Amino acid sequence: MKLGRFITLEGGEGVGKSTNLQFIEQILLERQIEVVITREPGGTELAERIRKLLLEKSDELITSQAELLLMFAARAQHIQHVILPAMQQGRWVLCDRFTDATYAYQGGGRNMDVNMIAWLEQLVQGSLRPNLTLLLDAPVEIGMRRAMHRGKLDRFETEKVDFFQRVRQAYLERASLDQNRYSIIDASLPLIEVQAQITQAIDKLCTA
């Protein structure tokens, strides 16, 4: 059985990840590709419980180290119980955020040591890396304005603009290192144009 492919969707707050998830599913289905849609942090029962711990606001300050380890704890469950089994059955996996978010939020946003993240990545993922990462990129102000309409803010969404500027920079730096894996999508454009760019990137992967 041919191994399924692994696509991740990344970007800051409000850039349109949720909006485009169903669209990508549709494109893949039209090309007769079976796809499993999932997200991080989350994707299994335990990982979703960890997600709740990470996103809810609490009186006890969550240290950056605890945050980083919880992200990878959830990821370990997700990879073993959802991502790898699906790929081994030949299905494609489309994941709303993955380890690039750790490099961007914990590495860029929280200024954590990138070597430490790389070490945990190796421990938890071995050689597993996405085949394609769609990075939806837009100026922070645009994303925040769009996200504001969603109502109650989670623990990350209450961070200051500086934090999100660092997140954006870290994403862009990573994407510039590997133009084969990353496709940077200009998410400030109207949805129809964003989706045309996404379709092009998916088609390239389908024919690769």
Ligand SMILES: Nc1ncnc2c1ncn2[C@@H]1O[C@H](COP(=O)(O)OP(=O)(O)O)[C@@H](O)[C@H]1O
């Ligand atoms: N290209 C776009 N142009 C204008 N509005 C958009 C665009 N993409 C998404 N939106 C809107 O922005 C808001 C946030 O999008 P969402 O998909 O929830 O972002 P994310 O999941 O990345 O946080 C939603 O109201 C959505 O309809």
Ligand SMILES: Cc1cn([C@H]2C[C@H](O)[C@@H](COP(=O)(O)OP(=O)(O)O)O2)c(=O)[nH]c1=O
């Ligand atoms: C996967 C991952 C997410 N996160 C953060 C980014 C988001 O703020 C949050 C998950 O929320 P999510 O609902 O995916 O994001 P959005 O609000 O853009 O729809 O977790 C990290 O800090 N590190 C990670 O490794």
